[in-house]
Amino acid sequence: MIEFVVCGEGSSDLRYDAFNGFDGPLAIAVRNLLDNWYSEEVEMYMVARSELSDANKNDKPKRKAYVRGAKNPYPNTVSISAxxxxxxxxxVEHGDACGAILFEDMDFSSHENRDKYYRAMIAAMHSGFDSESFRMGVPMVPITRSESWMLCLIDKEAAQKSYYENLSGSDNSPNSGKKVLANMLDCAERENYNVIRSTVESYDWNLLPAPSFIFFKNRLHVVSALMLHEAFPDGLNLENTKIPN
Structure with missing residues (x-):
């Protein structure tokens, strides 16, 4: 069996949609990938963001070295690491062979360096995993939002050019992923995932060309191979799937 604890931001990404009674689109993507690679049963334990927030409040803060003049350009990476x-x-509560997938959208203003911010978010997640000596952590960070990956499913030509990784990092922008996806599907923003659900469920997620998705996919493949004591995919290992180039 392949087991992961997973945490997303809402029912439209990695989490279970209790109201409608089905997995979010990215939970479907994870299951699809694992089913393509292995014949093992897949079990995902959904963890609400509030559970992590509450646990973080109860933790005793660790002392950190102070460097005069040092400033973190991405303060939210501190909470991401926690x-x-x-x-x-x-x-670990589920057993030694259970992995973890943490989803986080990129929220940033137009003046931010997208690629540096992306690497900082991935590094922050691994910093938190490493602080617990945990080797089976999988960051899931779309560039720029989960909608960027959804758009690649329905517009393959633009996806090949990585166009949808250049969308705004703010939901308030007229060029936000939610708005572009709604326009593409000819529906209201709140209906995006109801309309695209059949596409998400029938898609072979191994084919998604978005670079940030490929990075996530490679890490998931390596970690799941480690859990099952299988050989790593050619050219991949725990170290070279840890931080994007």
């Missing part, structure tokens, strides 16, 4: 540490502990 969340990943909490999720690692949740995984």
């Amino acid at each position: 969340f990943s540490a909490c999720l690692a502990r949740k995984a």
Whole structure:
């Protein structure tokens, strides 16, 4: 059996949609990938973001070295690191062979360096996993939003050019992923995932060309191979799937 604890931001990404009674689109993607690679049963334990927040509040803060003049350009990576540490502990509660997947959208203003911010978010997640000596952590960070990956499913030509990884990092922008996806599907933003559900369920997620998805996919493949004591995919290992180039 392949087991993961998973935490997303809402029912439209990695989490279970309790109201409608089905997995979010990215939970479907994870199952699809694992089913393509292995014949093992897949079990995903959904962890609410509030559970990680509450656990983080109860943790005793660790002393950190202070460097005069040092400033973190991405302050939210501190909480991201703490969340990943909490999720690692949740995984260990399920057993030594349970992995963890943490989803986070990129929220950033137009003046931010997208690629540096992306690497900082991935590094922060691994910092939290490493603080718990946890080797089976999988960051799931779309560039720029989960909608970027959804758009690649329905517009393959633009996807090949990585166009949808250049969308705004803000939901308030007229060029936000939610708005572009709604326009593409000819529906209201709140209906995006109801309309695209059949596409998400029938798609072979191994084919998704978005670079940030390929990075996530490679890490998931390596970690699941480690869990099953299988050989790593050609050219991949735990170290070279840890931080994007």
